[in-house]
Structures are given as structure tokens and as C-alpha cells.
Amino acid sequence: MSHDMPMPMPMPNTTMNHMAMMHMTFFWGKDVIMLFNDWPNGKLGMYILALLFVFVLAVAVEFFSVFPAMKTGASPIVSGLAQALVYGLRMTLAYIVMLSVMSYNLGVFIFVVVGHAVGFFLVKYRTTLKTKDDPE
Known part of the structure; x- marks a missing residue:
């Protein structure tokens, strides 16, 4: 079997007569299965939506990486829980x-x-603007 060819892999909800093809090397094209069975389903519009979806998720991961610490007057438990929740959300997205x-x-x-x-x-541009506006 060539390394460039998709490898037949049994997938959930398929029979042995109908095997889903899973790529083992990078490939171009809209015929991709991402995250869920039959999504984006080979449709150009859904593929473009999937690309925008992963783009926004990647941007969100970077934004959550610099989530500000809680105010000094906040309870340590509340502050810790809030930071843990944001971290959990960031890891889920990542x-x-x-x-x-x-x-x-x-x-x-x-x-x-x-x-x-x-x-x-x-994130860095926003940090630079804040630093520039707050002379010490």
C-alpha cells in the first residue's frame, strides 16, 4: 500500500463492506471528515465554514492564554475557580x-x-497598546 493513499479504517456506523477512508498524510481538498461523522460532508460551503470554525477556535485559544488574573480583593477560592474554568475552556478548545x-x-x-x-x-498588539497608554 502506498504512503500517499488513504488507509481503509473501520469507522463507527460502517460495515465491513463499506469502510471509511482515513488519510495518513497531508492532502488537499474539501473531502475531509472533521470532528464529527459526515462533517463537512464534501460540500464546499460546509468546508469553508469548517475552516472558519477552526480559525476562530485557534484565535480564541490565544485570547484565553492571557486571561487576566482576578482583582486583588476577590476571594482566593473564587479567583482560583475562575482561572481553572478558563484554563479548562482553553484546553478544551486547544x-x-x-x-x-x-x-x-x-x-x-x-x-x-x-x-x-x-x-x-x-493579544500582543492589545498588550502593547495598554502598556503605551499606561505610562509608569
């Missing part, structure tokens, strides 16, 4: 992004990398 990249679709990979870069830029 794992969803990782699982999306594991579809081995180059479009998904590119949109995730660009999403992380744009999110990082926006």
Missing part, C-alpha cells in the same frame, strides 16, 4: 483544534496556524 488538524487536511492545518498567528498578534 484539543478540538488539535483533533481538527489530525484530519491531515492542508486547508485545516493552514487555517489553524494562521488563526494562532492572528490571535497571538492581536
Whole structure:
């Protein structure tokens, strides 16, 4: 079996006569299965929506990475719980992004990398503006 060919893998809800194809190398195209069975289902509009979805998730991961600490007057328990919840949300989003990249679709990979870069830029730009406006 060639390394460039999709590998037949038994998937849930399939029979042995009908095996879903799972790529083991990067590939181009809208015919990808991401996160859920039959999504984006080979439709161009749904593929574009999936790309935008992973882009926004990657940007969100970067925003949640700099979640500000709670105010000094807040209870340590409340502050700790809030930070733990934000961290849990950030990790959930990061794992969803990782699982999306594991579809081995180059479009998904590119949109995730660009999403992380744009999110990082926006976070750093916002930090720079705050620092510039608050002279010490």
C-alpha cells in the first residue's frame, strides 16, 4: 500500500463492506471528515465554514492564554475557580483544534496556524497598546 493513499479504517456506523477512508498524510481538498461523522460532508460551503470554525477556535485559544488574573480583593477560592474554568475552556478548545488538524487536511492545518498567528498578534498588539497608554 502506498504512503500517499488513504488507509481503509473501520469507522463507527460502517460495515465491513463499506469502510471509511482515513488519510495518513497531508492532502488537499474539501473531502475531509472533521470532528464529527459526515462533517463537512464534501460540500464546499460546509468546508469553508469548517475552516472558519477552526480559525476562530485557534484565535480564541490565544485570547484565553492571557486571561487576566482576578482583582486583588476577590476571594482566593473564587479567583482560583475562575482561572481553572478558563484554563479548562482553553484546553478544551486547544484539543478540538488539535483533533481538527489530525484530519491531515492542508486547508485545516493552514487555517489553524494562521488563526494562532492572528490571535497571538492581536493579544500582543492589545498588550502593547495598554502598556503605551499606561505610562509608569
